[in-house]
Amino acid sequence: MSANTLSAATPAHRGASHLRGAALVGCGSAVPATSLSNSDLSARVETSDDWIRSRTGIGARRVAGPGETITTLAAEAARAALAHAGWEAQELDLILLATSSPDDLFGTAPRVQAAIGASRAVAFDLTAACSGFLFALITAAQYLRNGSFTKVLVIGADQLSRWLDWDDRRTCVLFGDGAGAVALEACEADEDGLVAFRMRSDGSRNACLTLAQTEHHRPLVGDTSAQIGGFATIHMNGQEVYKFAVREVPAVLAELLASTGLEASALDWLLLHQANQRILDAVADRFAVPHERVLSNLAHYGNTSAATIPLMLDEAVRDGRIQSGHLIASSGFGAGLSWGGALLRWRGPQAS
Ligand code: UT7
Numbered sequence: 001m002s003a004n005t006l007s008a009a010t011p012a013h014r015g016a017s018h019l020r021g022a023a024l025v026g027c028g029s030a031v032p033a034t035s036l037s038n039s040d041l042s043a044r045v046e047t048s049d050d051w052i053r054s055r056t057g058i059g060a061r062r063v064a065g066p067g068e069t070i071t072t073l074a075a076e077a078a079r080a081a082l083a084h085a086g087w088e089a090q091e092l093d094l095i096l097l098a099t100s101s102p103d104d105l106f107g108t109a110p111r112v113q114a115a116i117g118a119s120r121a122v123a124f125d126l127t128a129a130c131s132g133f134l135f136a137l138i139t140a141a142q143y144l145r146n147g148s149f150t151k152v153l154v155i156g157a158d159q160l161s162r163w164l165d166w167d168d169r170r171t172c173v174l175f176g177d178g179a180g181a182v183a184l185e186a187c188e189a190d191e192d193g194l195v196a197f198r199m200r201s202d203g204s205r206n207a208c209l210t211l212a213q214t215e216h217h218r219p220l221v222g223d224t225s226a227q228i229g230g231f232a233t234i235h236m237n238g239q240e241v242y243k244f245a246v247r248e249v250p251a252v253l254a255e256l257l258a259s260t261g262l263e264a265s266a267l268d269w270l271l272l273h274q275a276n277q278r279i280l281d282a283v284a285d286r287f288a289v290p291h292e293r294v295l296s297n298l299a300h301y302g303n304t305s306a307a308t309i310p311l312m313l314d315e316a317v318r319d320g321r322i323q324s325g326h327l328i329a330s331s332g333f334g335a336g337l338s339w340g341g342a343l344l345r346w347r348g349p350q351a352s
Helices: 039-040 050-056 070-085 110-114 128-143 203-208 238-260 277-286 306-319
Strands: 002-005 021-030 034-039 058-062 093-098 122-126 153-158 177-187 196-202 218-219 225-227 269-272 327-334 338-345
Touching: 021 070, 021 128, 021 306, 034 039, 039 050, 050 225, 050 277, 058 177, 070 093, 070 110, 070 153, 070 177, 070 306, 093 110, 110 122, 122 128, 128 153, 128 177, 128 196, 128 306, 128 327, 128 338, 153 306, 177 306, 196 238, 238 277, 238 306, 238 327, 238 338, 269 277, 269 306, 306 327
Parallel strands: 093 122, 093 153, 269 327
Antiparallel strands: 002 196, 021 177, 034 058, 153 177, 196 338, 218 225, 327 338
8 A cells, every 4th residue: 555645845855856746737638530339339239328328327439440559549649748738759758658458568658659759758558457547647756756757648548449358248338448648747846736645456356357368378398388378358247346446436535535634625526437427426426526526428438447537637628627726536446456546736738
């Protein structure tokens, strides 16, 4: 467990190595061109628009077509975030890509680095499923706070359409593809956009939601054999994951509020991982957050895993709902099991 609640740097920390903050100063997103509606899916599996909408809030999802990959989507989101922040790619020190569906198991972030021409940046992947973006944002912020880096891009991108059993109605209706990116810049500690955070893992419940290696062995010499790589499709115990989410997300957000002394009424927005509208509503009700303060784009994109939070952030910044200075309570949750929360202060420019 890690926890961190910001306290202002003491004078002893001032100077070149004083503890600094991480300001959220730009965002961008990208989704594939093809949209698949609930009715489209009901032509393939035994389901209906009514069932999907009433149980999840999802109306459609984007599915990557030929030529659309994690690299292309992440690069498009990255370019948009750079433009929004007013940065050149060459200024970036770090690109952190949260994904569970990489184009290359050795890492996809370097491909994104090359695609956008961020030649100075170190680039690597971070995997934590639907918690991935939040974990990456928190991780990146530490490099800014400790003075290692000045300009960082955090990207959440997933293409789970690659890993779905499109004949399994329990999972194929839920997920979609997309990417979102946030630009983070070093700032003074009292301007820190990462006001507080919590990160949690419980591997004992890993079997609830997996995208696991398949067991294939290839005989080599004598009795020896080698395992051959390959993954199964997404397996989820929906009810268990639902119960986990409605228990743990409010708990982690309550901890964050208690640790900062803030009341839920101080929140401008609830920006949760977009998995199910019923989960969003349950968390909002727990904190008496009015539903118009709960951000949701499930109707258009479904669950895009690591991309949901930055995709939603970008939409709400660009349409003017999220404004500079707003306080956002965010939570990611999913496979691992993993979950976490963060109180974020948005500092970026308004819609362009
Ligand atoms: O991003 C990672 C985090 N993931 C989540 O947070 C997902 C959490 N879980 C959920 O959101 C919900 O559990 C689901 C949306 C996945 C499922 O909703 P549910 O209300 O828990 O449904 P259920 O699994 O209890 O299934 C109820 C019925 C079953 O039929 P029977 O056994 O009652 O006859 C299912 O077979 O609904 C059936 N069903 C469907 N029917 C039509 C399951 N999927 C479908 C479907 N269309 N697509």
